[in-house]
Amino acid sequence: NTIQRWTGIPVSIGIGPTKTLAKAANKIAKSDDEHENVFALCRPADIAHSLARLPVRDIWGVGRAIERFLNEQSITTAKQFADAPDRWIKKHLHTHGMHLAWELRGIPCEGVEAWAPRKGILSSRSFGRPVSTLAELKQSVAHHVAYAAEKLRVQGSAAHYVHVFIMTNRFKRESPQYSSGKGIALIEPTAYTPALIHAAHIALTQIYKPGYQYKKAGIWFVDLVPDDRRQSSIFSAEYSSRQQRLMHAQDVLNQKWGSRTVHAVAEGVTQRWRAKQECRSPRYTTVWSELPTIPVRSRATPC
Numbered sequence: 002n003t004i005q006r007w008t009g010i011p012v013s014i015g016i017g018p019t020k021t022l023a024k025a026a027n028k029i030a031k032s033d034d035e036h037e038n039v040f041a042l043c044r045p046a047d048i049a050h051s052l053a054r055l056p057v058r059d060i061w062g063v064g065r066a067i068e069r070f071l072n073e074q075s076i077t078t079a080k081q082f083a084d085a086p087d088r089w090i091k092k093h094l095h096t097h098g099m100h101l102a103w104e105l106r107g108i109p110c111e112g113v114e115a116w117a118p119r120k121g122i123l124s125s126r127s128f129g130r131p132v133s134t135l136a137e138l139k140q141s142v143a144h145h146v147a148y149a150a151e152k153l154r155v156q157g158s159a160a161h162y163v164h165v166f167i168m169t170n171r172f173k174r175e176s177p178q179y180s181s182g183k184g185i186a187l188i189e190p191t192a193y194t195p196a197l198i199h200a201a202h203i204a205l206t207q208i209y210k211p212g213y214q215y216k217k218a219g220i221w222f223v224d225l226v227p228d229d230r231r232q233s234s235i236f237s238a239e240y241s242s243r244q245q246r247l248m249h250a251q252d253v254l255n256q257k258w259g260s261r262t263v264h265a266v267a268e269g270v271t272q273r274w275r276a277k278q279e280c281r282s283p284r285y286t287t288v289w290s291e292l293p294t295i296p297v298r299s300r301a302t303p304c
Contacts, residue, residue: 008286016041020111021104022048024061025079045107052080052105062101067094079105118156118225124149125219128274131170132215135206138167140269142205143198145220147265150194151255153222154248159190159231160222163197165204170216181208190224190231193244194251197222198267 004012015027022042029051030040042048058068060079070093076082083105090098100110124145132138142165153160166182183204191197201220251263261268283291 010286011038013038014040016043017048018043018107019104019109021061021101022107025051025055025059025105028055028059048107049080052083053078055079057082060101060105062097067098070094118158118227119152120223120225122149122152122160122222122225123219124221125166125217126276127217128215129276130274132218132274133211133213135209135211137269137274138205138209138215138218139202139267140272141218141274142201142220143265143267144269144272145218146198146201147194147268149220149222150192150197150248151252153192153225154228154252157228158225159192159228160187160197161190161224161226162186162222163200163204164221164223165201165208165218166221167205167208167215167218169213177213179210179213181210183208186224190226190228191241191244192228193241193248194265196244198265202267 004010013027013030015023015025015030016039017023017026026040026042029042030036030038033040042051055078057063057071057077057079058065060082063071071077071082076085083102085102087099087102090102094101103110126145128141132141146163150160162184164182164184166180168180169176169178171178171180185200185204187196187200205218254263255261283293285292
């Protein structure tokens with residue numbers, strides 16, 4: 002209720018002894034107003050009653066092909082599917098189907114995933130206008146590196162490999178086409194933005210070719226390792242501590258005062274190559290200046 006009152010975004014909650022039943026409860030909570038967006042499937046009688054009214058297409062994990070097959074077998078509700086013989090389900094729908102049926106019967110098979118750090122971080126975006134100079138490409142690549150490096154630090158990781166790619170607009174076939182990518186392996190994993198920008202610029206210089214109108218550039222961090230367990234050189238321990246403090250100070254300032262309050266000079270200042278975003282939807286929930294306003298007419302002063 003608080004989220005809907007503050008942001009206008011409705012929230013539905015489903016509760017159940019298994020993940021599939023919780024998904025089914027959430028579906029019922031959304032579609033039936035009498036539950037006020039919260040529904041629990043915990044008691045056997047409630048489970049049987051609700052599954053008898055739930056179409057098989059609304060079972061989490063049932064796609065169009067499975068739905069079509071089950072309907073051909075006169076199985077149209079979730080309860081009919083849950084009551085089907087195990088041998089028949091195993092024969093026609095294999096292990097995936099068996100897990101769904103058991104989950105509907107209250108036997109947990111699908112675990113709840115815990116948060117896990119990303120194994121790779123990609124940052125890429127098309128330019129607002131064609132770019133042909135190496136200087137502007139370097140600004141764009143540096144901007145993507147800085148953005149991805151911040152994500153690295155948020156999840157406590159360091160990158161051991163930086164991949165850079167550039168490409169022209171493949172939809173303009175009358176223009177010369179070119180695309181290429183290059184990876185650089187770092188001596189030691191790092192989340193230090195200047196070091197990552199330096200490596201990315203080396204890779205970009207090797208793949209850049211003049212005479213082309215580039216449409217897109219991006220970077221990809223792979224071979225990520227936990228920052229607190231990375232292998233460092235004994236000669237870089239002091240500098241690594243300085244780098245971590247510097248990046249922490251930058252992240253704190255940007256979080257408090259807004260993105261790019263403090264940024265690398267290599268990212269450029271005006272960034273005329275950035276996407277224009279002329280058709281972007283207003284950010285009503287995060288930007289005060291984009292809230293819709295209603296003009297108020299002043300009342301005429303009575304005589």
